[in-house]
Amino acid sequence: MDFRDTMQKVYSWACQIGNLGLWIIWLLIHFAVDLWYFALHIACAIESYLISSGILKRYKALDIDKLRYLAIVIESEEAYHIPAVIQLLQWLVDIGVKHVCLYDAEGILKKSKESILGKLNNATLFEEAGESNLLLDHKHITLEFASFPDGKEAVAKAANLLFMKYVKLGGSGKIQEEKIFTEAHMSEALRAVGCKGPEPDLLFVYGPVRCHLGFPAWRIRYTEIV
CATH class of the missing domain: 3.40.1180.10 (Decaprenyl diphosphate synthase-like)
Incomplete structure (x- = not known):
């Protein structure tokens, strides 16, 4: 009975030590990732400053x-x-x-x-x-x-303009093809x-x-x- 209790205690300690080790490893990995992204952010900020100030000519050939x-x-x-x-x-x-x-x-x-x-x-x-x-x-x-x-106001104005135009076309007796609504007509109305x-x-x-x-x-x- 004492041997079984001893083994259970050893197993419990081993689990606790293992969990502690995994937790420490997770913290170290998390710290390393945070440190990497922090360094990357600093590097990007420095690069942006050097480009804006004209010191770094990396994008000199950009047209x-x-x-x-x-x-x-x-x-x-x-x-x-x-x-x-x-x-x-x-x-x-x-x-x-x-x-x-x-x-x-x-x-x-x-x-x-x-x-x-x-x-x-x-x-x-x-x-x-x-x-x-x-x-x-x-x-x-x-x-x-x-x-x-x-955008809403523009569409409303253009639609009203087209409506008035096609009402006049309907009253003038022109051919039906001239009353077809197309993208070109909408662009013209917006303009x-x-x-x-x-x-x-x-x-x-x-x-x-x-x-x-x-x-x-x-x-x-x-x-x-x-």
Whole structure:
């Protein structure tokens, strides 16, 4: 009986020591992974700073002129972090991006556009930009602010315009083929109501979301989304 009790105690101690060893190993692995990601984050931050300051020329051969128009979709919670958005825009200015559309579904960025423009001395509203020589400057950027209601309003205006047009066609007795609704007619109507903005070459989703959050679909038919 004493031998059996002794064996049970030894087995219990062995289990406790084994569990303690596994727990220590798990802590060491967890610490090593955390340390690795921390070092990686520091390295990325240093690399970003060196690239922005012009010290590191890794992206010197990047042909940024091919990116004529960039759209950035920002999730509403992220849109409240205006300093982070300004930092992102400043980085885009540094690499030579000239035309950017900022989009969030609730229009938070649009409400804060005066603050954003005030922090960026080299920024101009896209609607107000003309063929100014400033726009040819490498350090200048034009900004467009968009939100989900803009798309709904644009579609409503375009649909109303098409409706009025086809009502007139029906009353004039023209042939039925002229009253067929096509994508080209919709594009023309959107352009007529002033809502046919440029189609971005690239749409960048900024934040945890992985969708365009209602960005006007007629503007991203051939847009690459990342």
